[in-house]
Amino acid sequence: MTEKVERDDKITRAVEVAKERAFSRRDFLHKSMLGTAAIGAATFALPILSQRAAGAPLPPDSIDKVYHAGTYGSIQAAIDAAEADAGGLVYVPPGNYVVSGLTLLQNNIWLLGAGAATKIQLQSAPTAPALKIDGAFSNVLISDLLFDSQTVGAGTGVDIRNGTKAMIQRCYFQNLNAGVVFATNSDKPVRVLDSFFFGNNIHIISNLTRHLITGNVLENSVNEGLDISSSSQGWVSNNVFLNNNTGATFNPATEANEQNIISNNYFYGNKGGIDLQLAANVVVDGNVIEHTVESAGIFVSGNYAVISNNVIYDTIGLGLPGLWVSAADRTILTGNAVSLSSAEGILLDGGANEGVIQGNLVFNNSKAASGGPYSGIQIWASNNVNVIGNKVFDSDNPQKQQYGIKLASATSNIYIQNNDLRNNLTGPLSLVGTGHIIKRNIGYLTENGKSETISPDGVDQSLFKIPHGLAATPTYALVVPGDSLASSVAAWINALDGTHVHWKYNSAPGGPVALKWYAEV
Secondary structure, eight states, rough: OOOHHHHHHHHHHHHHHHHHHHOOOOHHHHHHHHHOOOOOOOOOOOOOOOOOTTTOOOTTTTOOOOOEEEHHSSSHHHHHHHHHTTOEEEEOSSSSEEOOEEEOOOOSSSEOOGGGEEEEEEOOOOSSSSEEOOOOOOOEEESOOOOEEEEESSSSSEEEOOEEEEEEEEEEEOSSSEEEEEOOOOOOOOOESSSSESSSOOEESSESSSEEESSSSEEOOOOOOEESSEEEEEEESOOESSSSSEEEOOOTTTSOBBSEESSOOOEEEOSSEEEEESSSSEEEEEEEEEEEEEEOOOOOSTTTTEEESSSSEESSSTTTOOOEEEEEESSSEEEEESSSOOOOOEEEEESOOSEEEEEEESSOOOOOOSSOOSSSEEEOBBSOOESSOOEOOOOOOSOOOOOOEOOOTTTTTTTEEBOOOOOOOOOEOOOSSSSEEEBBBBTTTEEEEEEEEEEEOSOTTTEEEOOOOSOOOOOOOEESSSSSSOOOOOOOEEEOOOOOEEEEEEEEEOOOOOEEEEEEE
C-alpha cells in the first residue's frame, strides 16, 4: 500500500509541475516584453490516469465477451482465450504482474486495466517487450495500465508491429528504455492518447502513416521524448514534453517524413525542442518551446516546412538560435514569437534558399555570456529569401541584440520590406552580398523625397547638397527644379553619397533654389 501511495503521489506531483510550467502565449508575450521571465497560470489540459480502486466493477455489461485475467490464471491465458473467440475485452484487475513478455496477435482485443493500480512489470534483464502486438491484427486497444521494468532503463513497454488500427490510451510507462514502439508498414491509423511516459519515450519507425499522438506527458527521457524515424501524414498535438534529451525528433534517415503536423504542444527544459532532421512538408504550429538548454528551440533541415505561430523562449545553449533553418529550401517562418535566445532569434544558413520570413516578433535575443553579439534575424550563405513585415527589437537595458536583420557572407537576392527594425544595439540592418532589394522598412529609410528650398554650398555657389536622410548611398535619384531654367542654364545630379544628393548648375543661380527631389537606396 505504501508503494502505491508513493507512486500515486509522484504521478500527482509530476502533473502539477507540468501544469505550473505551462503558460499561455498571451502571458508569455506580455511578461517577456516587460522584461520578466515569470510564468502565467496553466492553460494546458494534462492527462488524468484512471484510478479505479481495488474491487472496482468490471466494464459495462454491454460488452458481452469479458475475459478476466484472475479467472484464467494469467494475463496471457486471458488474451489467448479472447483471441480463440474472435476477440473481446481482457480485464486485468489491480495488482503487480511480473512478466517475461506478453503477446497479442489477433483482432478486436481490448486489454484493460484498473489504471495505475494495474502494473505489468518486466522481469529483470528483459529480452522481450512487456507486451508485443504483432501480425495481421486490427482494432486493438490497450488502456488503463501501468508498464514497468524491474531493471531501470531496460526493455520496452508495448511493441506494435505490422497490424492496423491500434490505440494506447490512459497508460503509464516508467523505468523502461522505450515506452511504446511502433514498427510497421501500416497505412492505417495508430494512436497514443492521454498517457504518461517517465524516463522513456514513444518511438515510431518504418513507414507508419496517419498516426495520432495527443494528450500525453513525456518526461525525463535520456533519448527523445518522441522519436519518429520514418512516418508521414501524422499529427502530434497537445502533448507536454519535459526535460527530455530532445522533445520531439523527426529523423527519417534514408526515408522522408512527409506531411506531419506538430501543433499546440508544450516543451520545457529539454536539451532540444523540435528537431526536424530532413523531414519534408512538415507543419509546426502553435507550440510553446521554453528553456531549451543545448540546441535550438526548433531546428529545420528538411524542405517545404511551415513553422508558424510558435512561441520560442529562453533558448539558453551557448551560441544557439531560437529558430534555426539549415540547408532547407522553401521554408516558411510566419507569426512566431522568438525571444531570449543565447544567439540569433532566427537563423538561416548553409543554403536555406527561397524561403519566407514574415510577420514574426523577434526581440531581446543574443543573451549568451560570451560570443556575439548576435542579431535578431541573420541570413548566411542563402539566396532568394523574402523577409517581410517582421518586428525586430531589443527592449532590454543594456541592449545585446546587434542588428534587426543581418545579411552575412555569400547571400544574394534577399528581399527586405515593411519590417520594423528600430531599437537594436548596433543598427537596424547590416548588408553583405549582392542583388538585395530593401523597401519601406521602419528604422532603415530607403526611399525619401520632398519639395524644398535649398541654399548653395558654402564653397561652390553652383553646387546644392540635398540631404536625403537615407540609410545608405542611394542608387537612384531624381531632381526637378521648381522654376523653369533659362535656355542658357544647365543642371544635373553631380554625385550621390551617404548623406546627400549633389545638384550642380553650370553657373551659380545667385541664391537658394526651389527643388523637388526623390532618392532611393
